[in-house]
Every structure is written in structure tokens, then in C-alpha cells.
Amino acid sequence: MGLKEAARQIKETANIVDVVAEHVNLRRSGRNYIGLCPFHEDRKPSFVVSEERQIFHCFGCGAGGDVIAFYMKFHNLTFGEAVQELARRFGIPLSLEKIEPSSERRTALFELNEKAKRFYEHLLWGAKAGEEARAYLASRGLSEKTARLFGLGFAPTSFDSLTSHLRLAGADLALAAEAGLLVPREDGSFYDRFRNRLMFPIFDSNHRVAGFGGRILGDGEPKYLNTPETPVYHKGSILYGLAQTKGAIRAAGFGFVVEGYFDLLSLYDKGVKEVVATLGTALTPQQVRLLRGLAAEWYLVFDADEAGLKAALRAAPVFLNANLFPKVVVLPEGEDPDSFVCQAGAGSFYALREQAKDIFDFMLDLLSQRYPATPEGKLALFKELKPAFEALKDQMLLELQLVRVAERLKVSESALRAALKGVAKPVVGRSAPKEARSYSERTLVEFVIHYPEYLSDFLKLGLLRHLRDARLKALVEILSGFKDGCTPADLTLEDLELQALLSEILLSPPPFEEFPPERVAEEIKRWLARQEQKEKLVSLLEAIKEAEASGREEEALRLLRKYQELRCQC
Secondary structure (H helix, E strand, O other): OOHHHHHHHHHHHOOHHHHHHOOOOOEEEOOEEEEOOOOOOOOOOOEEEEOOOOEEEEOOOOOEEOHHHHHHHHHOOOHHHHHHHHHHHOOOOOOHHHOOHHHHHHHHHHHHHHHHHHHHHHHHHHOHHHHHHHHHHHHOOOOHHHHHHOOOEEEOOOOOHHHHHHHHOOOOHHHHHHOOOEEEOOOOOEEEOOOOEEEEEEEOOOOOEEEEEEEEOOOOOOOEEEOOOOOOOOHHHOOEOHHHHHHHHHHHOEEEEEOOHHHHHHHHHOOOOOEEEOOOOOOOHHHHHHHHOOOOEEEEEEOOOHHHHHHHHHHHHHHHHOOOOOEEEEOOOOOOHHHHHHHHOHHHHHHHHHHOEEHHHHHHHHHHHHOOOOHHHHHHHHHHHHHHHHOOOOHHHHHHHHHHHHHHHOOOHHHHHHHOOOOOOOOOOOOOOOOOOOOOHHHHHHHHHHOHHHHHHHHHOOHHHHOOOHHHHHHHHHHHOOOOOOOHHHOOOOOHHHHHHHHHHHOOOOOOOOOOHHHHHHHHHHHHHHHHHHHHHHHHHHHHHHHHHOOOHHHHHHHHHHHHHHHHHO
């Protein structure tokens, strides 16, 4: 089965609401579902999913299309790669010769990572070499059940254990190096990247092994080593544990963000399953959009020290830009999530939510300890908070926070506003301009997409000749090849720009919906006929001028009579 046929079957099999809901927190609104767009910093739900038409569209950034388009855009895939992955997921056969080379390469990288994961797992649980790693897990109080659920493994001290294993399995070692598993030498040979480390597989949102983190056992640097950036592993767009915990987070409506592998594993092991972990770096906008798609209530678990303050200062603008307002869970001094939950238990950890601080209060508390209560100190403190304020685009929220901070600092609100001079303010009450009520190119195409039964008549009257916009013309040309019984929503388009245009039109009201479509269709036919006549008049005038210039008087007179007759008909 080729890509086009597989794409058609995917659209018949997959429910776009189910696929999108894995990444976006949707709620029903009338006949559709709405949520915050995962493709831009959405502040009000502008992302619409139609189960009836099996399409989505964001009326904020313009992204849109069918389930394949969503998968392409969310996972940064080509059309062929998206079809291949969705076909595998929904059990739809796809001929290997139809698969794109780039898609085949991504699949091979995932498969190599899966082979490495199984190799590391075997050494941890079934080999003498894994004794030290098993003892280390036991000393950390982590159960074998949880360790196996998250696929933990062990990379031995040898430089060529995984290399030899992959070579014997007939794997492409150069591709394994591209996956970040091996490191090439100058002589063309390879050696293992991870050695004498407890291995943590890092899964993408489809539960495929995208990369690894490795904690060294014993002395050595670095303490933690991660897979480098690869075609399938981008640390700024993946969160550790999300593949295993997203169901619990969505069901609870809240989640915790921690910083380490063991923090997450210990919490999960002791019963706190609504948790994700960063991969040793500051949270990125892509990661926060993933969180926003799962729940609206988030708790950042930071230490009440300088490191915790720095983490909060980095995280606050990223969350606020995504229209999320997290709270901070402050642990007792000297504790981290791992140690706290092991000693106090899940109930005590959940109880910390009751004392969680607004992120501005958390930053103010710690910054107040850093800076003196002098005018200069207050100014320096506010400069630290400024990025978080600049991320607040909602005017009401900005005003409320300014009042609170002004009270805490004992300064005037006007002084804070002056310090925030230049912060963008939203335009209140502005709406998109309405289409002019005329038969513009856009109006014509909107009408035939909503009422494709009239397309054939319009084409006979020269519709395509009146379309100068390349995208609109491309849509009509594709529609003109329709089979009976198809609808525009059935179109399988590889071009994301065309998908977005089509979804926007389908999810918008049809033009002149206050009138019966047959009446509008007749008016459009008359308008198109007049346009055809006007074009003929222009052509005749040019022909008359050319005949007169060449001295062909009889031909010029004949063309003039024809011009006058046609003019009378207009």
C-alpha cells in the first residue's frame, strides 16, 4: 500500500480528537473541541478540533489540517514520516518501497536505541556485571518493578561492549554513532559512549526510545551524561517520564515538575505518579507547551536556596509566556524530592501542595534575602523580577501582580510601571477585519469548499482564470479532481500551508450564510459570466487597436461591431 492510500486509511481509522488530546488539553465547546494551541504562545483557547470534519485549526497562528498534518507539525516530521508512524500505530500496512529515506532513517535510529535499551536491561538484571548497579538501586530504595517499568539498564566499563553487540547483530555502526550510542575514532572504528553507568532510557511521547541518560557508578566525571542532539532526540522538546506519567497527570488535572531522574523515579515508586522531570537544562517553551496540553495546574519543586531561586527565575517567564501560572513547592531545608518522599511518604508530599507559593511570592521571598531594603536594593530586586513581568501579556494579571509586589516592596505602583516602561500591552477589543462582501478570490473559494456541488458549473464559467492567489488556485485545482461522494475534508494534502488554509475555511462560516446557497450560487454564476464578457471586451479592444495600427481597416470595423454587440449584452 502506498503513502496516499495509507494516508486515506489513517484518516478513516484515527479519531483526530484522540490523537490531539494526547498533547493538548481539550474541552468540548458546542460541536467542536477547543484548547490552547501547542504551536504558539496561546493565551486564550484559539485551537479548534472538529470531530465531525476530522480537522483542526488555530485561529491564532493559522496552523491547521487533518490528523496527519497535526502529527507532522507537532513531531516535526515530513508527510511520509508521519504516515509511516501513524500507519504503524493503527496497524495499517505500508509498502517498504514507498517509505521516504528520511523516514526510514528515523525508524532505524529508534530501532538502534531500542536494541541498546534491551542490551543495557539484560546486563542490569541478568548478568553478573550488573551487580553493582543493582546494589546501587537497592541503596536508593527503588523497587525493581519501577526500575523495569522505566526501562533502566547498565552500561559496563568496557569500551566495546555495546559496539560488539551491535556489530554481531549486523547493525550499522555509523548509524549507531549518529544515534549517540557510539563515538567514532579517527581510524574509522567506534567505541561505546556510555561506560560504567546506570542507564535511563528517555522516551518520546510515542513511547519510543529517543535517547539515554547515564549516571556514573563510582567516581568520575561527568556525573550524568546524556545522548547528544540527534535526528530523534532533542532535549529541549522531551521531558523525562512523560510517556509513563501523562495519563496520571491528565486524570488528576495537575502535575509536579522536578529536576532529576531519581527525583521522578522515587516519587513514582512511592505513589506520586503526576510528575515529569527536566533533562538537566532549563525548561524550554516547547516543554512547557507539552505541560500545558496535559493540565493547567503545575507545581515546580525547587530547593529553597540559591539554586532554587535561579531555577525559578529561569522558569517563570517561560511558564507565564505560555499562559500557565505555576506554584512552587518548597521542600524542607536539606531535602530533595527523592529524600523527602522516601522518608515522609506520598501523602506528606501531596500535602505540600497546600503550602505551595505563587511563583512571584517565592521569588520575592528569596530575593528579599539577597538584597537590602534600600532604594538601590529594591531596584536591583525588581530588575531580577522584570523578565517575569514582561512575560505577563494579560493587562489585568499584570496590574494585579504590580499591586502585590508594590505592597511587598513598599514602593508606589507608578514607580514599578515606570520601571516596566516598554512592556507590550494587549490591544483590547480588536477583532480581525471582516471580508468585504464581494466576490473576491477568497470568497469564491470559500463558497465552493463549503458547497462543492457548484464547483463544476463555476469551472465552466472560468473560475480558475479569475484566481491569482497560488494557494487558492491550488485548492480549487485539487477539488476539481474530486470523485463523487467525497467532501473537501476528505482531501489528503502533503502541503501544511494548504492544509491550514483548508481547515480555516472549513471551520469558518460559509460566505453569505444568511442567504440560501442556491441563490448565492446563481449570483456567482452571473458574476463570473460578466467577468468573462469583460475579459473578452478587453481582448477585442486590444485586437481593434492592433488592426488599426496595421492598416487592416475592414478587420478593425468587424471587430468593432463585435465589441459593440457584446457591450450591449453586458
